[in-house]
Amino acid sequence: MTDADPSMFYSAHLFVCTNRRGDDHPRGSCAARGSEKLRDYMKARAKELKIPGIRVNTAGCLERCEFGPAMVIYPDGVWYRPTSIEDVEEILQVHVIGGGRVQRLILTEKDVPPPKG
Incomplete structure (x- = not known):
């Protein structure tokens, strides 16, 4: 960020993958693993908690399908794999x-999908 850049509109963006592939797709999909329900809860709970300056957004494929549901928080660039309402609650409260950081849920640089054949 430079002095010429405008100030950030949100202090944090939470992008939750809701991509859906066919049930027989070998990589699976975040939506098939419940990401839409988790995103809906995250949006509602963030409003309920009146967390200032954040935005919970739906994202298309984040290319970490094998580890889904996947989400990323910017500007921090921290990736998570929440699989339950409790995980979402912990991410909101702790992060x-x-x-x-919720270390047990973080996806690291080691969590990469296998090369496409």
Whole structure:
């Protein structure tokens, strides 16, 4: 960010993959693993908690389908794999509100999909 850049509209964007592939697709999809329900909860809960300056967004494929449901929080660039409402709650409380990290849910640079054949 430079001095010439405008100020950020949101302090954080939470992108939740809701991509859906066919049930027989070898990579699977985040939507088939429940990401839409988790996204809906995250949006509602963030409003309920009145967390200022954030936006929960639907995302298309984030290319980590094998590890889904996948989400990423920017500008931090931290990737998570929430699989339950409790996971979402912990991400909101620890990361978004508290500024920490939920280590057990983080997807790292080691969590990459296999090369496309």
